[in-house]
Amino acid sequence: VADLTLEDIAQKAGVSRSTVSRVVNGHQNVSDGVRKRVLEVIRSTGYHPNPAARNLASQRSWMIGLVIPRSVSVFFTDPYFPHLTQGVAQACNQHDYTLGLFLIGTKEDEEKVFPRISHRGSLDGILLQTGQIGDHLIDRLINSNMPVVIVGRPFHADGVSYIDVNNTDAACNAVSHLIRLGYQRIAMITGPHNSTTSIDREEGYHRALTERGRRVDEALVAEGDFTEASGYYAMRHLLAAKPDAVFAASDIMALGAMRAAREAGLRVPQDVAFVGFDDLPLANPPDPPLTTIRQPVYQFGGAAVEILIDMIDNGIEPPRRVIMTTELIVRESCGASLRR
């Protein structure tokens, strides 16, 4: 089945290449009769334009890159990435873009991948999941004057478009909820301190406490890295400070922390309450169900793709910021039903 070309279709339809091209691309200026005839030939022959040729001539690749750096182990277990990926994939489909996936685990990966993504001609635009201090991949990409949308607030936000939730408000909300329930020693398990996400959530924790005239006790703050194991160890560490409630910067860490609490003979939520962050469906649902902040990760994907396509179509111009909304989901782990 030798592949057909525009030329072949043109011949069969008795028109010129240009006309077929117009029909294929849905341009105006084609009479209904001709359009119909051409369309029929295309349908009956099963013709599809050659993407490489189209890309070369139009200087567009119709491909969006999703770049996920530094995530080897987390990508495996955190439901965040599959959700984001799925959201992006779905949106790409809808807009007739192809999704290129670039997982960058090591510096070498980055060097290998960079030329392939930094260049217009292979990609029309880039979605970059990040939010790490000193993540100079962002700068490199911005300098390459590719349209780029960051998922998560970048540390240097000047001139870049990004999409995020208001992590500070959301975290503040979560902690305020615990305060309202009457907890006195509210601990926090943060993410890595070089992640903007974690920084913002920690700020929310501080704000909630100070707004109510409370003091932040550093003994009640422990750092994790968004893995279950890190939540577990952070909690073991926190146990000495005897928290009666814990706000974890992610659900997964909250689960690890709950495991540590139980191991220490504490009941959840009677002896220690938990609130997490994310509210993504987990492979095995926790018991008790987790009170948490819901963020629309799947929707991030769609929204990010739309911003990006807009930048691709209309030039980069002023950076866009989209802040999506979060929601406190009250379940058992915070003890709300017991305390009210």
Place this chain on the structure above:
Amino acid sequence: VADLTLEDIAQKAGVSRSTVSRVVNGHQNVSDGVRKRVLEVIRSTGYHPNPAARNLASQRSWMIGLVIPRSVSVFFTDPYFPHLTQGVAQACNQHDYTLGLFLIGTKEDEEKVFPRISHRGSLDGILLQTGQIGDHLIDRLINSNMPVVIVGRPFHADGVSYIDVNNTDAACNAVSHLIRLGYQRIAMITGPHNSTTSIDREEGYHRALTERGRRVDEALVAEGDFTEASGYYAMRHLLAAKPDAVFAASDIMALGAMRAAREAGLRVPQDVAFVGFDDLPLANPPDPPLTTIRQPVYQFGGAAVEILIDMIDNGIEPPRRVIMTTELIVRESCGASLRR
């Protein structure tokens, strides 16, 4: 920063386009002096060849498509997909291929995506995750004479290359283990009956039982769909038949089943033992740790990519089959430590 072309480099280096092309593509037949000079110009200018042009001229896209159909909900929660994806991504990186990700949730998605993947020129080859009866996407793809490698045994295996484990042997192994431990009423939670994976594992279950002269009791077999919830409900159903051990066709289903068992007041493994399948790291590790069959999902990715590249380079010819090895991992949930 107007992008440079081969021509520009040729001029600056005082050679012809072809020579630069040869250098870029690492061909022989270039004198060391010239090569060095050209390389230097390329380095100093930061030149990168235009992929679209290269693709058009060479009739290669240097892109591999990973196609995952019918997986909307499972993709979210089952660690299988992130692992596979990561393995494929890593391998693509290594071999200088770009990875295109195509998630197909609905029939409409399929129609939209198909033209983009079935055509040489957008993709050099396809990796298709599947194994469903009547999955006619396989046939369509095979007919499009694209190089295709299936991940998982396809139902009609004639003429297609695929990579899989021996699910039958592995399942037989798992169940034999339970038999050796002395369990009398060994149940199975299967996957959907239209999945080859599940069919094979069920066959292994049957074989293990009949090999030991046991009869298969249909009351001890329940169907799930690889989700936690389905494991839970399957187990609730099985409880009536009072199994003393359960082999689940996936870890996630085993976890759901364990949840149901506990809810019914049964202890694991004292009252009912469990063996799963997969052994992929989970966001929140189960308690007790799961005895399971380990399959090298991450490695599937690498192996599949290598077969595919071989097919791309050397033509499709005879279909390849790669069967990777599995391993029984004995932990607590099967009660081995109690019974021995």
Place this chain on the structure above:
DNA sequence: GTGAAAGCGCTAACAG
């Protein structure tokens, strides 16, 4: 409305 013609930037024979 439609066609002719000039590329898009690169690869790959083919000469020399």
Place this chain on the structure above:
DNA sequence: CTGTTAGCGCTTTCAC
């Protein structure tokens, strides 16, 4: 070893 010469299949002015 190197340069010349055709394309790859499509888009897009520019005439008519």
